[in-house]
Amino acid sequence: LAKTTQPISMDSYEGQEVNITCSHNNIATNDYITWYQQFPSQGPRFIIQGYKTKVTNEVASLFIPADRKSSTLSLPRVSLSDTAVYYCLVGNDYKLSFGAGTTVTVRA
Amino acid sequence: EAGVVQSPRYKIIEKKQPVAFWCNPISGHNTLYWYRQNLGQGPELLIRYENEEAVDDSQLPKDRFSAERLKGVDSTLKIQPAELGDSAVYLCASSPRQGAYNEQFFGPGTRLTVL
Numbered sequence: 001l002a003k004t005t006q007p008i009s010m011d012s013y014e015g016q017e018v019n020i021t022c023s024h025n026n027i028a029t030n031d032y033i034t035w036y037q038q039f040p041s042q043g044p045r046f047i048i049q050g051y052k053t054k055v056t057n058e059v060a061s062l063f064i065p066a067d068r069k070s071s072t073l074s075l076p077r078v079s080l081s082d083t084a085v086y087y088c089l090v091g092n093d094y095k096l097s098f099g100a101g102t103t104v105t106v107r108a
Numbered sequence: 109e110a111g112v113v114q115s116p117r118y119k120i121i122e123k124k125q126p127v128a129f130w131c132n133p134i135s136g137h138n139t140l141y142w143y144r145q146n147l148g149q150g151p152e153l154l155i156r157y158e159n160e161e162a163v164d165d166s167q168l169p170k171d172r173f174s175a176e177r178l179k180g181v182d183s184t185l186k187i188q189p190a191e192l193g194d195s196a197v198y199l200c201a202s203s204p205r206q207g208a209y210n211e212q213f214f215g216p217g218t219r220l221t222v223l
Contacts, residue, residue, distance in 0.1 A: 041216070043201065043215055044151065045214065091209045093209065095164075099150050
């Protein structure tokens with residue numbers, strides 16, 4: 001299972017774009033990249049998933065370079081309610097694991 | 109649509125006591141997961157079910173932990189006897205599709221405190 005490395009914490013301000021990069025050098029060809037968000041006292045919530053290139057949905061974008069050894073979650077125009085822990089996961093049909101996550105704090 | 113339901117939300121017990129957690133997944137979700145989350149860490153998978161079958165229980169401490177999903181719907185996770193180090197949040201998640209990487213829907217968790 002590929003090990004993921006992401007920053008422990010990031011600070012931002014309302015209205016800014018937040019980019020969280022996750023390193024996964026040992027990603028396998030059958031692995032997908034998934035990001036979850038977790039608020040205090042709640043279970044994680046799925047944000048976005050991708051295999052390669054760029055994926056965009058209504059809340060975020062995921063950028064994956066051709067070598068797939070890293071990925072970047074982009075949160076456009078964050079608000080105070082985006083303060084949470086963000087987890088990068090790399091896994092496949094058989095295995096998936098959460099790392100320690102990145103605590104994103106959005107300030108007014 | 110109702111989400112994943114877990115009970116109880118909080119449980120305080122003394123060490124060596126047994127404890128059980130219950131999870132009802134989203135209707136129609138055949139895949140069910142139990143995770144343990146320690147303070148400041150990401151969730152750690154304990155067991156994954158596809159219908160009634162435990163397809164991945166490699167991280168379940170089988171000397172004291174057990175789980176069941178008898179009819180392929182709701183599930184129970186048990187600890188007997190509990191130890192101080194078992195204090196954590198126990199999360200249940202479900203997914204409509206097989207495969208560990210598919211989108212998982214999490215419940216609110218049960219916070220266990222072992223004294």
